Amino acid sequence: MKIALIAHDKKKEELLDFVSKHKDVFSQHELFATGTTGLRVNERTELPIHRFKSGPLGGDQxxxxRIANQELDAVFFFRDPLTAQPHEPDVSALIRLGDVYRIPMATNIGMAQILIHAIRRNEF
Incomplete structure (x- = not known):
């Protein structure tokens, strides 16, 4: 599977902890991420990861x-709903594309746990 990882600044640590906890699952898949998130995931886990630009610089787009071209299978996007994002239109567009193309997208830890367990059990 091809999995994207994205996290707003205040949610990066939560995503890093989540990926570390489930490293055995993520290591079996091809990973993609926005710039800083990808760098931090790689530093923490040593998992290979293809990094795009930072979210505000076009990484979300x-x-x-990739979603629009059906080149991703799932997205873990730990959003910070309480902080205004300067690139909010890009965030909304990304979520809309996930819905249009029926890409499973976990935007919080609860959905991330459900999605990772489905991936682990090959129920995806």
């Missing part, structure tokens, strides 16, 4: 393009 790069991942959105």
């Amino acid at each position: 790069e991942i959105g393009a």
